[in-house]
Amino acid sequence: MKSHGQQYSAMRREPTLAVVLAGFAAFLGLYATQPLLPLLARSFDASTFSVGLTITAPTVVIAVCAPFIGRLADTIGLRRVIVGSAFTLTAVTALAATSRTLWQLVLWRLAQGVMTPGIFAGTIAYIHEEWPADRAGRGTGAYMTGTILGGFTGRATAGLVAADVNWHVSFVVLAALNLLVAVALFVLLPQEHGAAAEERAPAPGSSFMEHVRNIQLVTTYAIGFCVLFTQVAMFTYVTFYLAAPPFNLSTAALGWLFVVYLVGATVTPFGGRWVDRYGHRSGLGLAMGIGAAGALLTLVVWLPAIVAGLALCSTGVFVAQATTSSYIGAVTTRDRALAVGLYSTFYYAGGSLGAVAPAALSAPSRRRRSGTSAAGPPVSRSRFWYRRSES
Secondary structure, three states: OOOHHHHHOOOOOHHHHHHHHHHHHHHOOOOOOOHHHHHHHHHHOOHHHHHHHHHHHHHHHHHHHHHHHHHHHHHHOHHHHHHHHHHHHHHHHHHOOOOHHHHHHHHHHHHHHHHHHHHHHHHHHHHHOOOOOOHHHHHHHHHHHHHHHHHHHHHHHHHHHHHOHHHHHHHHHHHHHHHHHHHHHHHOOOOOOOHHHHOOOOOOHHHHHHHHHHHHHHHHHHHHHHHHHHHHHHHHHHHOOOOOOOOOOOOOHHHHHHHHHHHHHHHHHHHHHHHHHHHHHHHHHHHHHHHHHHHHHHOOOEEEEEEEHHHHHHHHHHHHHHHHHHHHHOOOOOOOOHHHHHHHHHHHOOOOOOOHHHHHOOHHHHHEEEEHHHHHHHHHHHHHHHHHOOO
């Protein structure tokens, strides 16, 4: 028997564009400082570790806040939290442009981290409330396409604007883009169906404990940790590697490096369809194979090979993220935003660790060890989930 949300979704067209825009807004500024790291290190005369905090700070805060904001979204409404978070994220992104010291910038990046979970936790839950079950993978794939486009746009914009003007203006431009998307979400994202909202309202009791005792969810959370660890480690430290001899890429060139994300934007929607047709286990296996091959390819000391490896690695990560996000919605029946929030805690904990843990391996003479360490998590998490999950 179909749920109220599924019956309602079947009677109308899913708001796919709004979901894509939500993903775009969530990731537009989150990793925008990645191509700026060498520039920030020079500007503030700071260490690699210190400027890496501009990546770590927001991801740590997301990891801490996501379950609470997910619970809030379950309580007061998904659309309200998604749209409100998009507007407040615009404000703190603009304020980041006022930073005069590295620690001021880190502070505003922390604030960005607080505002981000409401968008993605609310959106994943929204998809599973409003899409039919047999199309939820496609909805999640559409959302992931938005996150990829947002992540690429943020990094490329930040790198290009910083090269032509300065990094302060990069945040002004990103804030303007965030504002446009927030307005579009306000206009395009429908209120979730009333009956579905009633079903979603948190019941008193131990839903938090139910989620953390659910072995299917816990193993998926572990995969999320490995997914973002790999992605952030790869793309954070490759900027330092490619900025040094023999490549000597400029800040603008490093910004363009993230064009490889567009490969993932093309492939991920097909990944969503694959999951709908063949199941989550098959989708994850496909993603892990692509990602591990890409990570190993970056060990070749040749720029085209490194770029191709980054494209494959990021594509594998995006397909894996779409698969795991869809799986969470499939194995939970209530408090989905809370479940996504808990997933985000593990996911962004992995990203936070990925931004700083490989620092000891990031010297050019040790890069081969770093690339191998990045290839390890995709393989291990795939084997783990194959033993634990049920499609």
